Amino acid sequence: MASETKAAKEESVKDFKKSLETNPDYDPNIVVETQNLTKVYRDFWGRQKVRALKALDMEIRKGEIFGLLGPNGSGKSTTIKLLLGLLFPTTGRALVFGQDATEVTKNERIGYLPEESYLYKFLTAEETLDFYGRLFDMPGSVRRQRVAELIEKVGLTWAKRRQLKEYSKGMTRRIGLAQALVNDPDLILLDEPTSGLDPIGTREMKDMIIELRDQGKTVVMCSHLLADVQDVCDRIAILYQGELKELGRVDNLLQVSDQTEIRTKDLPAEAEEEIRQVLVKHGAKDISIEQPRTTLEELFLNIVRESEERPGHRMIDQREESAKQ
Ligand SMILES: Nc1ncnc2c1ncn2[C@@H]1O[C@H](COP(=O)(O)OP(=O)(O)OP(=O)(O)O)[C@@H](O)[C@H]1O
Numbered sequence: 001m002a003s004e005t006k007a008a009k010e011e012s013v014k015d016f017k018k019s020l021e022t023n024p025d026y027d028p029n030i031v032v033e034t035q036n037l038t039k040v041y042r043d044f045w046g047r048q049k050v051r052a053l054k055a056l057d058m059e060i061r062k063g064e065i066f067g068l069l070g071p072n073g074s075g076k077s078t079t080i081k082l083l084l085g086l087l088f089p090t091t092g093r094a095l096v097f098g099q100d101a102t103e104v105t106k107n108e109r110i111g112y113l114p115e116e117s118y119l120y121k122f123l124t125a126e127e128t129l130d131f132y133g134r135l136f137d138m139p140g141s142v143r144r145q146r147v148a149e150l151i152e153k154v155g156l157t158w159a160k161r162r163q164l165k166e167y168s169k170g171m172t173r174r175i176g177l178a179q180a181l182v183n184d185p186d187l188i189l190l191d192e193p194t195s196g197l198d199p200i201g202t203r204e205m206k207d208m209i210i211e212l213r214d215q216g217k218t219v220v221m222c223s224h225l226l227a228d229v230q231d232v233c234d235r236i237a238i239l240y241q242g243e244l245k246e247l248g249r250v251d252n253l254l255q256v257s258d259q260t261e262i263r264t265k266d267l268p269a270e271a272e273e274e275i276r277q278v279l280v281k282h283g284a285k286d287i288s289i290e291q292p293r294t295t296l297e298e299l300f301l302n303i304v305r306e307s308e309e310r311p312g313h314r315m316i317d318q319r320e321e322s323a324k325q
């Protein structure tokens, strides 16, 4: 029975690959393409209830981290579910790897971290990943190695034999990511990957996302945490009430083109004065020469790092003292 299922699966993957070869429009650099993608949720009687996504047209390219942003209820999770084929579009379509998103075989190349955890609470981390490895028909030895690698990658080695019901929110997010990576997917869809994580977990999650991109994977993530999106995403789309309002490269969208910033280390006071005079001479307006601020994230991580290196040492007093001066 199992071998029959396996043979059927291999056959369908073969068909899928063949259909890619015969699809003349397929560009391997375009991993996701949506055309006029629209989703209307209907109620029990088939009446239109919510227009969750309205005529979305966008492309997501191979090897990029793409962010979906928007207020609550703007259609981010709906978009992700349409890409997975968990929902059917009302009109328009979504293509993933050049195939219609409703084609389930393509999901073998996709990893998905849902908004809410759905993992089985009575399994340990190891058992959970082993279970998903079996679903992908991975042989025992490969599975064992992959499970150990992933648990290590998401920093859960110390808790790998604990049942998931004992996990904190952040630990649950980490095991969710490991589960999404079991099949070594080419496209990874992450719905709020940093929600519930502390700043250290957030930094690690962001580093893992960047590492995946550096390995040539494509990542699509949605998040409300704009600083996280700004740190990792190459391009973003902003949705508002189901409509696409902005799409572009993060660095272009955030560039303030009529201002100039010059950075240097240990600038002497005389040099600063000379620079100011040069700027005045050239008619520069709104001159400000100041020391940049670090982010609260950097400050927090530095404090944690210092605390680990020097247990019992308090930094508050020194900071307060220097503030008084
Ligand atoms: N199963 C459903 N049935 C009916 N309406 C739904 C369903 N799922 C989502 N919606 C509606 O579709 C709209 C978009 O929801 P979606 O979950 O895609 O938003 P989101 O951008 O992911 O929001 P959040 O930031 O809160 O996660 C909302 O108005 C929501 O109420």
Ligand SMILES: [Mg+2]
Residues within 6 Å of the ligand: 076, 077, 078, 115, 191
């Ligand atoms: Mg959502």
